[in-house]
Amino acid sequence: MESTVQPNLPGQAFTARHSLKGDIVRWSLITIVLLFFFSFLIIPLVSIFFEAFRQGVRVYLSSIVEADALSAIRLTLFVTLIVVPINAVFGILFAWVITKYSFRGKNFLITLIDLPFSVSPVIGGLIFILLFGQHSSLGQWLISHNINIVFNVPGIVLATLFVTFPFISRELIPLMQSQGTVSEEASIMLGASAWQTFIHVTLPNIKWALFYGIILCNARSIGEFGAVSVVSGHIRGMTNTMPLQIENLYNEYQFVAAFAIASIMSLLAILTMVIKVILENFIKKQTL
Amino acid sequence: MSRIQHSKKKQSIPGFGLTMGLSTLYLSLLVLIPLSLVFIYSARLGWTAFWNDVTDPRVVASYKLSFLTAFSAALVNLVFGLLFAWVLSRYTFPLKRIVDGLVDLPFALPTAVAGITLTTLYSEKGWIGKWLPFDVSFTPIGITLALIFVGLPFVVRMVQPVLQNFEHEVEEASASLGATPFQTFRRVIFPQLLPAALSGFSLAFARSLGEYGSVVFIAGNMPFKTEIAPLMIMTKLEQFDYPAATAIAVVMLVISFALILLINLIQWWSRIRYASH
Numbered sequence: 041m042e043s044t045v046q047p048n049l050p051g052q053a054f055t056a057r058h059s060l061k062g063d064i065v066r067w068s069l070i071t072i073v074l075l076f077f078f079s080f081l082i083i084p085l086v087s088i089f090f091e092a093f094r095q096g097v098r099v100y101l102s103s104i105v106e107a108d109a110l111s112a113i114r115l116t117l118f119v120t121l122i123v124v125p126i127n128a129v130f131g132i133l134f135a136w137v138i139t140k141y142s143f144r145g146k147n148f149l150i151t152l153i154d155l156p157f158s159v160s161p162v163i164g165g166l167i168f169i170l171l172f173g174q175h176s177s178l179g180q181w182l183i184s185h186n187i188n189i190v191f192n193v194p195g196i197v198l199a200t201l202f203v204t205f206p207f208i209s210r211e212l213i214p215l216m217q218s219q220g221t222v223s224e225e226a227s228i229m230l231g232a233s234a235w236q237t238f239i240h241v242t243l244p245n246i247k248w249a250l251f252y253g254i255i256l257c258n259a260r261s262i263g264e265f266g267a268v269s270v271v272s273g274h275i276r277g278m279t280n281t282m283p284l285q286i287e288n289l290y291n292e293y294q295f296v297a298a299f300a301i302a303s304i305m306s307l308l309a310i311l312t313m314v315i316k317v318i319l320e321n322f323i324k325k326q327t328l
Numbered sequence: 329m330s331r332i333q334h335s336k337k338k339q340s341i342p343g344f345g346l347t348m349g350l351s352t353l354y355l356s357l358l359v360l361i362p363l364s365l366v367f368i369y370s371a372r373l374g375w376t377a378f379w380n381d382v383t384d385p386r387v388v389a390s391y392k393l394s395f396l397t398a399f400s401a402a403l404v405n406l407v408f409g410l411l412f413a414w415v416l417s418r419y420t421f422p423l424k425r426i427v428d429g430l431v432d433l434p435f436a437l438p439t440a441v442a443g444i445t446l447t448t449l450y451s452e453k454g455w456i457g458k459w460l461p462f463d464v465s466f467t468p469i470g471i472t473l474a475l476i477f478v479g480l481p482f483v484v485r486m487v488q489p490v491l492q493n494f495e496h497e498v499e500e501a502s503a504s505l506g507a508t509p510f511q512t513f514r515r516v517i518f519p520q521l522l523p524a525a526l527s528g529f530s531l532a533f534a535r536s537l538g539e540y541g542s543v544v545f546i547a548g549n550m551p552f553k554t555e556i557a558p559l560m561i562m563t564k565l566e567q568f569d570y571p572a573a574t575a576i577a578v579v580m581l582v583i584s585f586a587l588i589l590l591i592n593l594i595q596w597w598s599r600i601r602y603a604s605h
Contacts, residue, residue, distance in 0.1 A: 062509065066419055073415045076408055077427050079456070080477055084445045085433070087455060091448060133351045141344045149352075151588060155359055157531075158584045160538025162558040163577045166565065167362035170369050175570055202358055225340045234343035256435070263438025265541035266558065270565060283440040283541065290444050290545065302441040309436035316436075317429045 088306050091299035103297035104304065111278070112285035112301070115193070116262055119281065123200045123261045128254055131208025135246075136238070138209075139216035140224060150213070156205045164202045165270025168195055191273030196281065199267035204260045208253035215249045215323070216242075248322040255319070259312045263305060363581070370578045373571050381575035386551055387560055391579065394557040397468055398536035401475030406529045409483025410521070416484070417491040432481045439478065439541025446474050447545040466548030471556065474543050475536040482535065483528030490524045491517075523598030527591055534587045538580065 093100050103109060134153055138146060156164060172179045172189040182189060189195050223245070227237040243250075265283040272279040280288065282301055289298035370378055381387070415421075416428050434442065450457040450464040450473065457464055464470045494517065502512040540558040547554040555563075557580055564573035 065509070069411060069415050070419055070421045073408075073412055073427070074421075074423065076412075077430075080480065081430055081433055083455065084442070084449060084477075087449055088441065088445050091445075130351065130354045133347055133354075137344075137347050137351050140341050141339045141348070143344075143348075147592070151592060152355060152360065155363070155588070158534040158538070158588050159363070160540065160558045160561075160577075160580055160584075162538070162540050162561045163363075163366070163580060166561060166573060166577055167365055169565070170365045170570070170574065171362050173570075198358075202362070205359060221341065228341055234341060237341070259436040263436075263441070265438060265440040266539075269540070270562065283438050286438075286440045286444060287545075295448070298444055302438075302444060305438050305441050309433060309438070309441075312436040313429055313433055316432065317425075 085306060085310075088299055088302050091295060092303040094299075095296050099296055100300050100303075103294075103300040106297070108280065109285060109297070109301055112280045112282045113304075115196075115278075115280065116282040119193070119197055119200055120258060120261045122197050123204060124254060124258050127201060127204055127257055128208055128250070130205075131212060131253060131257075132246075132250065134209040135212035135216050136242070138213055139219075140221050140242075153209055154206050156202055161199075161203055161264065161266030162270055164267035165199045167202070168198050168271055190271055192279060195271035196268050196279065199271045200261045200264050203264050203267045204257045207257040207260060208250065211249050211253035211256065212246055215246060219245055248319050252316060252319045252323065255312055255315050259309060262308060366574055366577050366581060369574045370571075373575070377571060378575050378578075381572040382579050384572075386555070387557075387572075387576055389552045390555045390557045390560045390576075393468060393471070393553075393555065394537055397471045397475055397556070398533055398539075401472045401479055401536050402529050402533040404472075404476050405479045405483050405532045406525060409480065409528055409532075410487060410525060412480075412484045413487035413491055417488055431484050434478050435481055439539065440545075442477055442542040443474065443545035446470070446477060446542065450546065465546055466550070466554060468554065470546040470548075471543050471554065474546050475539060478539055478542050479532030479536050482532040483525060486524040486528035486531070487521055490521055494520065523594055523601075526594050530587055530591045530594070534584060534591075537583065537587075 138150060169190050170176060172182060172195065174180060174183065179190070189198070223241050224237050227241045228234070232240070263283055264281075265287070268281055269284060269287070272281065272284055282305060286298050286301050286305075289295075289301070412427075412431060416424065416431075447465055447470075449455050450460075450470060452458065452463070452465070462469070464473060498516055499512055502516045503509070507515065538558055540556075540562070543556055544559055547556060547559070549555055549559055557576060561573045561576050561580075564570075564576065
């Protein structure tokens with residue numbers, strides 16, 4: 041009994057008591073996790089680069105600077121540059137509405153915002169074909185005025201907007217909920233407008249979480265495949281994004297070229313994870 | 329008193345109408361109206377045509393396959409997700425920071441990249457496939473593997489914060505009252521983890537049901553055998569059979585909505601349970 045009175049560090053008494061048996065359990069659990077981690081994450085990651093460099097550096101480089109590959113990279117960057125800022129602005133807006141005001145049906149609104157997460161990306165593409173394709177009257181009218189949305193770049197942008205819609209508000213809402221509205225109320229009472237309050241009070245408080253959300257939104261919009269695949273029409277050099285170009289090359293048995301583009305995308309994914317870890321430390325410091 | 333109540337109803341920060349209006353407008357234009365079109369379009373076709381499309385044997389086989397593979401993958405992710413969360417929040421070991429940082433990789437890695445990589449690894453001559461006594465590529469096992477990869481982070485990231493915020497005093501109390509570590513886990517820790525674990529499971533399940541990119545390469549897409557439901561939508565679209573594609577989408581959307589409802593019920597239930605403590 042006396043031992044429990046001693047000022048132990050949390051968990052110390054717990055681990056000290058069951059030393060041998062606890063060690064066996066602990067190390068076998070760690071081993072299982074590491075094995076799973078290596079076979080499911082590390083080996084696939086390594087094999088991407090192995091396959092990409094299978095025929096040497098020169099073949100690797102030439103498959104990246106190939107014209108169709110370059111136009112796919114350009115299109116992906118173009119789409120991402122449109123999608124991420126729009127979803128960032130509206131992500132902030134959603135998080136602001138949900139955390140700074142009180143109103144009925146808030147949980148329902150959150151559910152609606154998260155909807156694209158639970159809907160198949162293929163359906164995310166299908167809906168824009170139904171809306172703007174040849175089969176709808178709106179689509180027919182637009183096509184007769186030479187505005188092609190489906191099987192064209194605007195369709196790719198719309199589908200990507202849909203799929204990445206919840207990312208930023210998802211990151212902001214928990215943080216802004218924990219921060220409450222006291223600082224904003226003080227700022228309003230001191231005579232600032234809502235816009236000034238947002239710029240000078242709210243934004244500095246959420247900047248790291250916002251950046252984190254943007255990083256995730258960016259990764260997904262670069263990599264989105266299902267939704268884009270439905271609306272793109274797979275026209276080479278015109279409506280092929282990087283993931284679609286990978287699919288084309290792979291289906292033509294040009295494995296090295298497919299994995300070369302895949303390796304660039306994997307580097308981006310790894311970079312995203314590194315930035316994420318750094319940002320998480322910033323966010324942790326901020327909430328403490 | 330009545331004045332206080334009155335002022336409570338009014339928002340303390342101005343701009344509610346404008347921001348609420350703008351955000352619901354964007355939500356409606358991008359998500360709600362396009363999604364409701366799926367139902368409107370299907371309703372216009374009439375019940376018989378709809379029923380014939382959604383009960384076509386090949387389509388029914390694809391629902392079954394999608395449901396089965398997504399469910400098994402989510403179960404595996406539940407078990408390993410709990411294990412990952414436990415090991416990452418409780419133990420220190422070499423490479424821990426790398427494991428913790430890379431668990432989310434499946435969220436950031438494009439699904440098409442995951443698809444071609446897993447297919448190559450598990451093919452007959454692949455690094456892993458050549459050691460396995462059974463076929464993985466072009467079988468439901470391959471589909472399940474791809475879905476496990478895609479859904480791994482969900483349970484880990486839902487459970488990890490709960491474990492990290494867990495009060496050690498409760499565990500120590502349980503241990504000092506004579507419980508074995510296993511009893512402590514089962515009776516004290518596990519009930520607290522359950523809502524987060526179930527939410528993670530449902531999210532992984534919902535994601536896996538709709539997943540397309542990582543699956544199509546490894547599945548081989550043989551009718552009645554390895555065709556998943558999202559692929560059926562794609563196939564019908566390529567045949568310009570829009571009514572059938574939309575009808576399958578209606579079924580999948582209804583299942584997604586049911587899962588969302590389930591997740592909300594779990595969260596509501598856990599809030600009530602914590603409130604009563």
